[in-house]
Amino acid sequence: MNRKEYHFVFDVYDSINELSKSDASLLHEARAVTKNAYAPYSNFNVAAVAQLSNGEIVAGTNQENASYPVGICAERVMLSIVSSLHPTASINTIAIAYNNLNGESNQPVSPCGMCRQAFAEYEIRANKSFRLILSGMEGEVFVIDKASQLLPLSFSL
Numbered sequence: 787m788n789r790k791e792y793h794f795v796f797d798v799y800d801s802i803n804e805l806s807k808s809d810a811s812l813l814h815e816a817r818a819v820t821k822n823a824y825a826p827y828s829n830f831n832v833a834a835v836a837q838l839s840n841g842e843i844v845a846g847t848n849q850e851n852a853s854y855p856v857g858i859c860a861e862r863v864m865l866s867i868v869s870s871l872h873p874t875a876s877i878n879t880i881a882i883a884y885n886n887l888n889g890e891s892n893q894p895v896s897p898c899g900m901c902r903q904a905f906a907e908y909e910i911r912a913n914k915s916f917r918l919i920l921s922g923m924e925g926e927v928f929v930i931d932k933a934s935q936l937l938p939l940s941f942s943l
């Protein structure tokens with residue numbers, strides 16, 4: 787029997803003010819774009835904004851539905867737009883932010899398992915990893931070097 791270890795290291799910043807200019811700008815955009823979410827059932831507005839290799843910035847927001855499982859997370863809305871409109875570009879960095887209209891928005895967002903799986907396959911498909919910047923509307927910011935680090939042993943065919 788071999789016991790294997792998975793080691794995960796990420797950066798924690800006290801606030802957006804500690805980020806590089808380009809990372810701060812992307813997170814700022816994500817925070818602003820949360821207003822475009824359609825989340826009348828959860829009141830939890832999320833935005834994911836990607837900075838692409840061709841210089842384009844692509845944003846997605848969560849889109850809910852009265853039939854709850856129909857709703858889509860901001861991250862997968864954004865990935866679908868990237869894939870559909872910029873099929874030859876790759877993703878460099880994604881900033882994800884949320885505005886919880888029912889409470890605080892000062893802890894970094896943690897993408898759901900389904901979005902982690904989508905990120906993992908997107909990295910495989912593009913043969914390139916991308917960074918994640920995770921935050922709320924204020925407070926700490928997590929920066930993760932490779933999105934797939936969030937889902938060890940992810941499923942693939």
Ligand code: THU
Nearest residue numbers: 828830832848859860896897898
């Ligand atoms: N949600 C996202 O869009 N991304 C995340 O990373 C976490 C959750 C959405 C799904 C749903 O519309 C709302 O947030 C509350 O779960």
